[in-house]
Amino acid sequence: MSTNWQCPYCHHHMVITGQNYSSTIVQLNGRSVRGQRPALNVTSISCANEKCKELTIEVRLGSWDAGGRNGPHIVQGSTTLERRLLPEATLLALPKEIPDEVQQTYREAKLIAPISGRASAAMARRCLQGIVRDFWDIPANKRGNLGAELNYIKERIDPGLWDDIQAVRSVGDIGAHMEKNVNEVVDVSPREAGILIQLIETLFQDWYIQRAKRQQTSNSLREVLKDKRSQQKAAKQRSTGETDQSDTPQIEENGQPGLTA
Ligand SMILES: [Zn+2]
Numbered sequence: 001m002s003t004n005w006q007c008p009y010c011h012h013h014m015v016i017t018g019q020n021y022s023s024t025i026v027q028l029n030g031r032s033v034r035g036q037r038p039a040l041n042v043t044s045i046s047c048a049n050e051k052c053k054e055l056t057i058e059v060r061l062g063s064w065d066a067g068g069r070n071g072p073h074i075v076q077g078s079t080t081l082e083r084r085l086l087p088e089a090t091l092l093a094l095p096k097e098i099p100d101e102v103q104q105t106y107r108e109a110k111l112i113a114p115i116s117g118r119a120s121a122a123m124a125r126r127c128l129q130g131i132v133r134d135f136w137d138i139p140a141n142k143r144g145n146l147g148a149e150l151n152y153i154k155e156r157i158d159p160g161l162w163d164d165i166q167a168v169r170s171v172g173d174i175g176a177h178m179e180k181n182v183n184e185v186v187d188v189s190p191r192e193a194g195i196l197i198q199l200i201e202t203l204f205q206d207w208y209i210q211r212a213k214r215q216q217t218s219n220s221l222r223e224v225l226k227d228k229r230s231q232q233k234a235a236k237q238r239s240t241g242e243t244d245q246s247d248t249p250q251i252e253e254n255g256q257p258g259l260t261a
Contacts, residue, residue, distance in 0.1 A: 008087055009087055020045055020048055024042045027039050034061075035063050037063045038061065040060065044057045057084070057086040061082075062080060063075045089113075092201050094106070094204060097212070098131075098204070098208055102127060102131055102134060105130060109121075120175070121172045122172055123175075124172055124193065125196075128165065128203070129146045131200070131207070135207050136152075138153070146169055150169065165203075168196045171192065171196055175188055
């Protein structure tokens with residue numbers, strides 16, 4: 001087989017070959033309501049990236065069949081459960097300046113999603129509040145209710161993103177307040193929880209990671225400017241002996257060449 005595949009650990013793209021791929025059928029006991037031929041299909045892929053070489057493991061539960069020349073396999077359409085065992089979740093590598101509490105809440109939201117969508121949604125909402133407070137530096141007297149905190153920053157957020165944030169808040173409320181009315185069953189599926197987490201990851205990317213990148217570019221620009229200034233100074237010193245009037249425009253504080261009238 002040759003299939004294009006992306007490593008969930010390092011995001012390296014590679015072609016799956018027989019050497020780094022294995023698929024095994026594990027036959028299970030056939031006396032349960034799961035049918036007479038239940039089996040697990042365990043597949044594993046080793047990443048070809050030398051710096052990563054991590055193992056990805058996936059399992060599928062279905063009914064097995066002895067089948068044709070490919071040997072025992074899971075009958076098409078019989079899969080009732082599908083799980084990735086490794087990696088447990090694909091977590092975004094977060095910059096250090098994000099508070100530990102926010103990082104921890106994000107990890108929990110992600111890891112619990114396959115088991116409880118509601119719990120994950122509640123954690124995603126909590127994570128959202130932590131991000132908003134920290135990134136926008138909400139003053140102590142404005143803190144308390146997430147709705148009020150969001151209103152405080154509304155003018156500074158892109159309207160589309162604002163709507164998405166409100167959606168995470170509302171769905172998260174279902175998970176966060178599930179103890180209020182135990183008879184009121186509103187579920188959140190793992191897939192839905194995954195969408196909330198995607199928005200949280202977008203905020204990490206758009207806010208923290210972009211800010212860190214901008215800061216880096218800004219520092220580099222300052223370095224370039226400093227370098228150019230000293231080069232200009234040196235050039236000027238060299239030329240003063242030759243002529244009194246220099247035509248070289250001065251680089252000013254704001255980085256723009258000065259205009260000479
Ligand atoms: Zn990898």
